Amino acid sequence: MQIDAPKQVRAALQRLANSGFEAFAVGGCVRDSLLGLVPGDWDITTAALPKEVEAVFADCRLIETGLRHGTVTVLLDGMPLEITTYRVDGDYKDARHPQSVTFSRNLREDLLRRDFTVNTLCWNEQRGVVDLFDGIKDLQAGTLRAVGEPEQRFSEDALRILRGVRFASTLGFAVAPDTAEAMLATRALLGRIAAERIREEFTKLICGKAAGAAIDRFAPVLEVFLPELSALIGCQQNTPYHCYDVFHHTLAALDAAPQEETLRLCMFFHDFGKPACRRVDANGVAHFKGHAIVSARLTEQILRRMRYPNKTVRRVTHLVEIHDTKAPLDRVQARKLLARLGEEDYRALIEIKRADCRAKAQPHAIDRKLEDMERFLREILKDGDCVSLHTLAVNGDDLLAAGVPAGSTLRAALEGLLNAVMEGRCSNEKGALLSYWTENAL
Numbered sequence: 001m002q003i004d005a006p007k008q009v010r011a012a013l014q015r016l017a018n019s020g021f022e023a024f025a026v027g028g029c030v031r032d033s034l035l036g037l038v039p040g041d042w043d044i045t046t047a048a049l050p051k052e053v054e055a056v057f058a059d060c061r062l063i064e065t066g067l068r069h070g071t072v073t074v075l076l077d078g079m080p081l082e083i084t085t086y087r088v089d090g091d092y093k094d095a096r097h098p099q100s101v102t103f104s105r106n107l108r109e110d111l112l113r114r115d116f117t118v119n120t121l122c123w124n125e126q127r128g129v130v131d132l133f134d135g136i137k138d139l140q141a142g143t144l145r146a147v148g149e150p151e152q153r154f155s156e157d158a159l160r161i162l163r164g165v166r167f168a169s170t171l172g173f174a175v176a177p178d179t180a181e182a183m184l185a186t187r188a189l190l191g192r193i194a195a196e197r198i199r200e201e202f203t204k205l206i207c208g209k210a211a212g213a214a215i216d217r218f219a220p221v222l223e224v225f226l227p228e229l230s231a232l233i234g235c236q237q238n239t240p241y242h243c244y245d246v247f248h249h250t251l252a253a254l255d256a257a258p259q260e261e262t263l264r265l266c267m268f269f270h271d272f273g274k275p276a277c278r279r280v281d282a283n284g285v286a287h288f289k290g291h292a293i294v295s296a297r298l299t300e301q302i303l304r305r306m307r308y309p310n311k312t313v314r315r316v317t318h319l320v321e322i323h324d325t326k327a328p329l330d331r332v333q334a335r336k337l338l339a340r341l342g343e344e345d346y347r348a349l350i351e352i353k354r355a356d357c358r359a360k361a362q363p364h365a366i367d368r369k370l371e372d373m374e375r376f377l378r379e380i381l382k383d384g385d386c387v388s389l390h391t392l393a394v395n396g397d398d399l400l401a402a403g404v405p406a407g408s409t410l411r412a413a414l415e416g417l418l419n420a421v422m423e424g425r426c427s428n429e430k431g432a433l434l435s436y437w438t439e440n441a442l
């Protein structure tokens with residue numbers, strides 16, 4: 001089996017080999033290549049000690065940030081490559097970091113410390129794919145299996161538990177029974193892992209193609225750092241529109257959304273406020289009035305706790321807040337919605353509503369409305385309809401000159417004229433707008 005490695009990776013492996021050091025591409029890059037996916041990064045593992053790696057690449061730019069763990073980052077033809085010396089981890093004491101690392105000249109020893117069999121696969125041009133732990137068999141069967149004794153491996157480094165859920169989601173693999181059992185049994189140790197590391201895995205997890213199934217299977221793992229999730233499980237929505245409890249609705253909505261961070265975060269959190277807002281009327285129908293606002297508040301709180309960047313927190317929180325906005329039924333409503341949201345959020349709302357509705361009792365009930373919503377936007381953009389004060393044919397100075405007093409009256413007059421234009425009561429021309437203002441004394 002050959003692998004289509006970038007030329008820089010081949011060159012680095014060749015250089016190490018020419019200097020007499022065994023070296024392989026390892027882990028995710030080999031796994032993804034064999035699955036026909038494009039690897040995100042290429043890691044190299046080698047028998048060469050860090051000093052020897054530095055000597056081999058003496059003419060390149062080197063970044064020594066990971067030196068303590070045996071990693072030298074080499075910049076080769078513009079591509080950063082992490083080259084790590086074969087290594088045996090010492091005892092783990094805190095479910096996070098080994099107390100010491102020892103370098104080794106033995107590939108097998110290095111592979112033993114890796115998390116899952118499919119992540120132990122190695123490749124170089126001379127030897128092809130090297131598979132010491134039956135990783136290929138698991139890859140072909142779609143099985144995620146811990147290397148060695150699962151409970152021990154998860155107790156050493158609890159992040160592996162969440163990586164397990166992440167790979168189940170991104171690869172769509174089934175977790176081997178003893179591995180899954182151990183993930184659930186050791187899950188409390190995740191409480192010791194830094195928020196940033198959890199966040200990185202969580203983002204990849206919810207963006208996976210099988211996120212819903214993975215979260216359904218491993219909800220107790222997520223609840224360790226997302227205790228708010230429990231309230232969604234079993235929260236019944238007895239309404240004619242819904243066929244799932246809030247938890248399973250959320251998972252279905254997640255799977256239906258594009259595999260992109262912002263939208264997936266939005267769908268994951270969009271109904272977190274529902275349990276707190278649930279009221280059942282005399283007919284036994286559940287209502288969730290105001291849940292979008294409560295969801296938004298929870299989303300903000302949780303994303304901050306998980307250390308998402310401010311920009312992500314703000315955007316996702318806003319999308320959660322608007323997720324339940326009704327689709328515009330005509331072009332006037334579409335103009336007003338566009339004026340309120342801006343084009344980016346208007347488009348996001350289309351995706352959000354589609355995903356939300358796909359997870360309801362009648363998944364296609366929304367399709368016509370969303371087609372219209374897209375068509376209105378196309379027409380508005382094509383015809384250059386005025387949907388903001390920037391493109392209104394009069395500005396504050398024009399109105400001041402026409403005798404409108406400054407301050408809140410001026411602001412209201414501008415808003416009133418914009419509304420009149422969007423509603424088709426006045427054309428967007430200066431003369432027309434000024435007479436409209438005089439006649440209607442907005």
Ligand code: ATP
Binds near residue numbers: 159160
């Ligand atoms: P991706 O790059 O797609 O996120 P990956 O499997 O390549 O997935 P990396 O974080 O790039 O993940 O790590 C590279 C390799 O290092 C893994 O394939 C695995 O062999 C090993 N590895 C990473 N993190 C751990 C860990 N916490 N415990 C054990 N081995 C790990």
Ligand code: MG
Binds near residue numbers: 028029041
């Ligand atoms: Mg990787």
